[in-house]
Amino acid sequence: MRTLILITMTALLAFTTACDDDDANNTSNTNNTSNVNNTSNVNNTSNLGYCGDSLVKGDEECDDGNFQSGDGCSSTCTLEYQCGDGVAEFTEACDIEDFRAQTCVSRGYLQGELYCDDTCTLDDASCTDDATGLDILAWYKLDSLSGQEYNTATSTNLCIPHSLNEGAGAIIRQYPAVIGSGIFFDGSFDLRGFMDCGPGYNGMEQLTVEAWVEVGTYPLDLAMIVSSVASYDATGLAFYMGLNGDFKLEAAVGDWDNVAVSSSNIITREWHHVAFTYDGTEIRIYVDAELDSTTPHAVGAVPTLDSASSRVYVASNYLQNMAETEHFYTGGLDELKIWSTARTAEEICADAGGLFSDDTCHFSFF
Numbered sequence: 001m002r003t004l005i006l007i008t009m010t011a012l013l014a015f016t017t018a019c020d021d022d023d024a025n026n027t028s029n030t031n032n033t034s035n036v037n038n039t040s041n042v043n044n045t046s047n048l049g050y051c052g053d054s055l056v057k058g059d060e061e062c063d064d065g066n067f068q069s070g071d072g073c074s075s076t077c078t079l080e081y082q083c084g085d086g087v088a089e090f091t092e093a094c095d096i097e098d099f100r101a102q103t104c105v106s107r108g109y110l111q112g113e114l115y116c117d118d119t120c121t122l123d124d125a126s127c128t129d130d131a132t133g134l135d136i137l138a139w140y141k142l143d144s145l146s147g148q149e150y151n152t153a154t155s156t157n158l159c160i161p162h163s164l165n166e167g168a169g170a171i172i173r174q175y176p177a178v179i180g181s182g183i184f185f186d187g188s189f190d191l192r193g194f195m196d197c198g199p200g201y202n203g204m205e206q207l208t209v210e211a212w213v214e215v216g217t218y219p220l221d222l223a224m225i226v227s228s229v230a231s232y233d234a235t236g237l238a239f240y241m242g243l244n245g246d247f248k249l250e251a252a253v254g255d256w257d258n259v260a261v262s263s264s265n266i267i268t269r270e271w272h273h274v275a276f277t278y279d280g281t282e283i284r285i286y287v288d289a290e291l292d293s294t295t296p297h298a299v300g301a302v303p304t305l306d307s308a309s310s311r312v313y314v315a316s317n318y319l320q321n322m323a324e325t326e327h328f329y330t331g332g333l334d335e336l337k338i339w340s341t342a343r344t345a346e347e348i349c350a351d352a353g354g355l356f357s358d359d360t361c362h363f364s365f366f
Contacts, residue, residue, distance in 0.1 A: 051077040083120040092120040101364035104128075106353030108180045110139060110152070137201050138338040140314070142183045145173055149183075149195060153337075157198040159314060164192040171195075177334035178212050178271045178365050179353055185315040186216075187223065187328025193315060194328060200228040200310030201338055202238035204302045207253065208339040209241045210275030210286075210351055214332035215268045220245050223329040224317045225274070226336060230310040238302050238310070240317070241276055242327070249292075251276035251283055254303040260285055260295035271332070271365075273352040278302070279342040289349040289361035 049057030054065035062073035069075045072089070081090045088098040094116035104112040104127035111134070112127035131139065131153040139153035149159035163170030163186075170193030172184040185193045211225055227240035239253045249262040260283035266272055275286040283297045311318040314336065317327040337351060349361035356362075 051075070084118070088120070093122040095120050101355050101362055103350065103353055103355060103364075105350060106179060106364055108141070108143075110134075110136075134339075135341040136337060136339050137204075138197075138312075138336065140197075140336040141180070142177075142334050142336065143174070143181045149197075151197075157201075157312060159195040159197040161193070161195050163194070165190055175332050175334075177214070177332060178273075179335050182212065182332050182334030184216075184332050185329055187219075187315065187330040192328045195314040197312040197314055199307055200230065200238050200305045200312050202228060202302055202310065203304040204340040205280060206340065206342040207239060207278040207302055208275065208341060208343040208348070209239065209251070209337070210273065210343075210348060211241075211336040212271055212273050212332075212334040212352070213243075213266070214271045215243060215266055216331035217268065218243060218245055218247055219327070222250065222327055224313065224315065224327045225329055225333065226312065226314050226338075227317045227327075228305070228310065228312045229318050230305045236305070238305055239278070241274070243329070249274050249276075249285055249287065251285060253278045253283065253297060254299040255297075258297060258299075260293065260297060262287055262292045264292050268331075271334075275343075275348050275351075277342040277348075284342075286345070286348050288363075289345070289352045289354055289356075291345055 049055050049060070051060060051063060052065060052067050054063055056063045060077040061079045063077050064071065064073040067075045069080065072080050074080050079090050081092065083092060083095060086096045086098060088095040088100050094100065096116055099114050099116065099122065102114065104114060104124060107124055107127060109127035110129045110131060115123040115126065117123055129152055136153040138151050138157055140149055140159060141152055142149060144150060147161065149161070151157045161171045170186050170191035174181040175184040187193065209226060213225060222242050222244050224240055224242040228238035229240065230236040237252065237254055237256055241251045243266060244250045244261070247265040249266055250259050252259040260276065262285045264287045266274065266287065273288050277284045278297065280300060281296065281298045283295045285292045315329040315333065343351065346356040349356040352361065354361040354363045
């Protein structure tokens with residue numbers, strides 16, 4: 001029996017020694033692709049990348065998935081562009097007359113021309129806020145941090161912020177907007193933020209009112225964006241522009257009952273440029289600088305209001321020396337402009353910061 005056990009143990013020892021000898025050549029350690037040559041570690045292209053894999057990695061400036069040059073990305077994955085070829089691309093802010101659809105207005109000015117220097121850098125030194133020679137009555141940038149909002153077009157009609165309940169958050173400054181910053185007005189029952197902008201605008205032969213809006217919530221009846229009124233009687237309205245409970249833009253001149261309404265809905269939580277013009281015979285409504293609807297409206301000149309009682313209110317309405325409690329606007333507001341002329345579609349596009357071509361307004365913001 002002892003001899004059998006000894007033979008068995010000797011066999012096991014020999015087998016174990018043979019297994020240990022496998023350490024030197026075991027592919028699970030030295031040559032195992034899961035360790036040394038594993039493409040997920042050492043040679044993994046998902047970490048290092050290579051030119052032509054459509055992934056910009058390492059020192060690559062671009063990678064369009066091919067090895068061709070002359071298509072914007074070279075065969076060595078470097079950007080290909082040339083300042084002065086008239087096409088603004090890649091890191092160029094502009095190129096000759098290509099300003100990437102930017103204008104002086106889109107950069108926060110009232111008017112002027114942009115230029116592009118020989119390094120394809122944008123030059124806005126000729127842009128200006130000067131309203132000399134323009135038929136503009138009001139331009140409220142709505143980006144002031146002071147307690148007042150100035151009329152940048154003239155020295156009249158300074159706006160004073162208010163809220164009926166004087167609650168914090170009724171008016172939020174530096175609200176992110178399309179052109180710089182704007183103001184968010186909370187027109188809810190417990191806050192009701194608005195601005196009083198002084199005596200009413202009235203008596204003009206023609207009129208244009210425009211603004212950028214980001215509607216927060218719609219009212220049950222009518223939320224005023226801007227109004228110039230003295231009372232609800234037949235002689236108490238100069239004009240208003242607002243939003244009704246059907247998600248439409250609404251405007252009127254001198255008549256509370258004969259109003260113009262947009263055919264398009266103004267979508268909430270999106271910035272839209274809204275405007276209306278009045279030429280003495282009809283009201284034209286524009287949404288995003290495109291003509292939306294035309295409504296006959298022959299009331300002659302914009303009615304003259306009693307200067308002692310008339311007011312201009314932003315984000316609310318005015319009635320008998322107090323803010324109308326049911327017509328507050330909730331949402332963002334920016335670049336409110338009032339003109340004493342009926343602007344054309346091309347002019348409205350420019351006022352909104354767009355470029356007009358092929359009867360269409362093109363924006364750089366979207």
